[in-house]
Amino acid sequence: MNPTDGRLVHSRVVSDPGRALETALDRRLTGYAVLEPQETLLLGATGRGLLALRDGLPQLAYYTGTGRGGPEALADLAEPGPYSVELYELDAERLPDADARPDRRVSPVMPAERLAGDPELAARVRALAPDDAPTGDGRPSAVEAFLADEEKIAAIRAQARDEARTRAEEWGLADELE
Amino acid sequence: MVEAFAVASGKGGTGKTTSTLALGMALADEYDVTVVDADTGMANLLFHAGLADVETTLHDLLVADADVSVSDAVYRRFGMRVVPCGTSLDGFAAADPTRLRTVVAELAADTDVLLLDSPATLASRSAILPVVLADRVVLVLQPTIPALSDALKVEEYARAYGTGTAGLVYNKVRDPDAVERIAERGAQYFDGPTLASVPDSDAARSARRAGEPLLAHAPESDAAAAYRRAAANIDVQSGESEAVADRFRSAVIPDSP
Numbered sequence: 001m002n003p004t005d006g007r008l009v010h011s012r013v014v015s016d017p018g019r020a021l022e023t024a025l026d027r028r029l030t031g032y033a034v035l036e037p038q039e040t041l042l043l044g045a046t047g048r049g050l051l052a053l054r055d056g057l058p059q060l061a062y063y064t065g066t067g068r069g070g071p072e073a074l075a076d077l078a079e080p081g082p083y084s085v086e087l088y089e090l091d092a093e094r095l096p097d098a099d100a101r102p103d104r105r106v107s108p109v110m111p112a113e114r115l116a117g118d119p120e121l122a123a124r125v126r127a128l129a130p131d132d133a134p135t136g137d138g139r140p141s142a143v144e145a146f147l148a149d150e151e152k153i154a155a156i157r158a159q160a161r162d163e164a165r166t167r168a169e170e171w172g173l174a175d176e177l178e
Numbered sequence: 179m180v181e182a183f184a185v186a187s188g189k190g191g192t193g194k195t196t197s198t199l200a201l202g203m204a205l206a207d208e209y210d211v212t213v214v215d216a217d218t219g220m221a222n223l224l225f226h227a228g229l230a231d232v233e234t235t236l237h238d239l240l241v242a243d244a245d246v247s248v249s250d251a252v253y254r255r256f257g258m259r260v261v262p263c264g265t266s267l268d269g270f271a272a273a274d275p276t277r278l279r280t281v282v283a284e285l286a287a288d289t290d291v292l293l294l295d296s297p298a299t300l301a302s303r304s305a306i307l308p309v310v311l312a313d314r315v316v317l318v319l320q321p322t323i324p325a326l327s328d329a330l331k332v333e334e335y336a337r338a339y340g341t342g343t344a345g346l347v348y349n350k351v352r353d354p355d356a357v358e359r360i361a362e363r364g365a366q367y368f369d370g371p372t373l374a375s376v377p378d379s380d381a382a383r384s385a386r387r388a389g390e391p392l393l394a395h396a397p398e399s400d401a402a403a404a405y406r407r408a409a410a411n412i413d414v415q416s417g418e419s420e421a422v423a424d425r426f427r428s429a430v431i432p433d434s435p
Contacts, residue, residue, distance in 0.1 A: 016324070078323045117322030119191065119350065141356055146323045147363040156327055157367075160334035164300075168338065171303035176310050178340040 001050045001062050001096055001104070003032035006088030013038065013084050017049075017077070018116030020085040025056035025124060031090035033058075037079035041155035049077035052095055057108040057129050059098040069104030074115045075145035078152075080159075106142075114142040179416030182282075182292040183344055184216070184312035184336075187319055188328020190298040193349040195223050196382050197318045198295040199256075199391035200402065201347075204409030206257040209290035214261040214282060216294040216308040218273050221263035223295050227255055228389040229262045236261055237269030240277045248284045256394050259289065275304040282311065290416055300335050309336050313415070314344040316373070321348055321357045326364060333368060343370035347408050350378040374408035376401050 009027070014020055017035055024033050035049040047065020051058045063073040098105055108129040113122035140148065147153065168174050185198040195215075202213040215223035215236060224230050234250045253260045261281075286292050294312060297305035309315060315336045319325040333343055346368060351357045354375055361372040377400050385395035393402050 075323065078327070080327075114322050115324075117189075117320060117324035119320070141360070143321055143323055143326065143356075143360050144363055146326065147360065147367070153330065153367055156330050157334050160331040161338065163331075164335040164338040167300075167306075171306070173303060173306070173310060173339075176339050178338060 001032065001052055001060065003034050003050060003086070003088040005094060006031045006090035008086060009089045010087035011085070013082050015082050016116060017081075017083055018112065018118040018121055020083065020087070021051075021058070021112050021116055021118075022121055023085070024051075024053055024058075024087055025121070025128075027087070028056040029087055029089060030054050030056075030092050030095065032088045034086045034088070035077060036084045037077070038082050038084060040079050041152055041159065045076075045079075045152075047076065049073060051106075051111065052098070054092060054095065055128075057125060058106055058111045059108065060096060060101055060104040061106045061111070062104050069101070070106055071110065071114075071139060071142040072145040073104070074106065074111055074142035075149060078115060078142075078146055110142055180286050180289055180292055181314070181414050181416050182286060182294065182312045183412075184294045184296045184308040184315045184341070186296040186309055186315045186317060186332050186336075187298055187325070188300065188332050189325065190220070192298070192318045192320055192325065193376075193382065194298060194318045195226050195295050196386065196392055197316070197347055197349060197376075197405070198223065198293050199226055200393050200405035201316065201409050201412070202258050202291075202293050203256050203391055203393040204406045205291050205293075205412070205414070209414060210259075210288075211257075211291045211293065212252075212259040212261065212285050212289040213293045214285065214295065215263035216278065216282075217297045218263050218275075218278070218304065219270050219297060221265050223260070224262035224265070225389060226386055227253075227260050227262060227391060229253055229255070229260065230389065232262060235264040235269075236278075236281065237264035237266070237273055239281050240273035240275075241269075242272070242274060244277070248281055252285070256391055259285075261285065273304075275307050278304075278307060279311065291414055300331065306335065306339075309341055310339045312336075312341050314342040314370070316344045316412070317346045317368070317370075318349050319346065320350050321353075321360045326360075330367060337369070343368060344412050345370035345373035345408070347373050347405075348375045351375045352378045371411065373411045374404045376404040376408070 379401035381396035381399035
């Protein structure tokens with residue numbers, strides 16, 4: 001999966017991955033979406049998420065930071081954001097064959113539904129990929145992979161705990177804290 | 179005897195209001211239930227409960243020189259007492275969260291279960307207020323990564339204020355097997371149990387259009403059955419009404435929103 005084989009057609013910073021997926025779908029992009037979280041919950045967890053798409057529909061996912069593919073790559077890519085996004089256009093025949101990389105395979109709707117949590121976008125994808133089905137090979141879903149990452153979950157909770165206390169001070173609610 | 183629940187989610191679109199009314203109706207079989215639209219900035223419970231045209235709402239109780247009593251904004255509907263909130267920006271601008279506390283204290287004195295339909299954000303002190311004041315939160319979420327992240331955050335905020343977790347309602351579920359696995363794996367992180375997995379349902383959308391709670395509009399639907407299971411899984415721990423009322427009254431909430 002090498003995005004730089006393609007032609008850069010879009011580059012910006014977005015608040016959540018759903019916007020990148022939406023732009024790729026609007027353009028019916030064949031090529032790559034490269035998403036790079038600008039902040040990560042864990043130190044040293046930096047990396048880039050690569051999605052290979054055909055006609056705007058995701059087929060493969062890979063995360064450079066962990067070397068994992070498929071649903072696990074989507075879980076690794078999940079960060080609070082924002083994300084820098086680059087879209088690269090590529091001739092369809094130069095994209096990797098999705099069937100040849102089952103370890104990186106994702107169902108087209110999975111990124112919109114599970115990573116972005118955007119039901120409207122997921123419905124649009126589903127309408128274009130009516131045969132969409134879970135990968136069904138017994139692998140955990142992106143959400144399960146996310147929940148399996150105890151370190152990341154602990155970081156989310158610790159950050160929320162700190163934020164709750166800081167904001168309570170700001171809001172004059174410190175006396176209400178336990 | 180009353181227990182106050184904040185029905186909460188970290189983001190919008192999870193079906194929180196549908197869930198609040200559905201849980202309220204199901205709990206009303208056993209308890210005296212009061213439902214309050216505590217989402218004073220983005221109120222929509224009135225549209226779900228056929229109360230869009232009522233004259234007096236929570237907003238009228240929250241203005242500085244309110245000349246209406248709390249009972250004027252209480253409507254007996256669907257076996258519950260329902261306190262809707264208005265939708266005008268003027269009403270929201272004039273509303274004072276300090277008064278919400280007093281209003282809720284008065285309602286708490288005369289009910290078994292108080293359900294607060296809470297704002298879908300944690301970003302302001304008026305938004306966090308229902309979570310601060312409730313005994314426990316009910317988290318409504320979809321089985322997605324951002325929704326689970328948000329639910330974890332809400333639970334941490336709640337915990338910071340000594341508010342527990344009554345449980346999780348997975349809503350708008352399209353793949354029940356996947357959600358079963360997700361709920362099982364998520365259980366280690368949350369303080370409360372999974373109350374139910376509610377299927378994605380045209381009945382819920384149809385109920386919203388009809389201005390009726392799901393359990394009144396489509397009581398035989400799978401989604402309604404799931405909400406009844408969720409309600410049955412909530413172990414209501416009624417405290418002394420006066421203790422809850424005191425807590426609402428004594429909470430120190432700044433005057434400005």
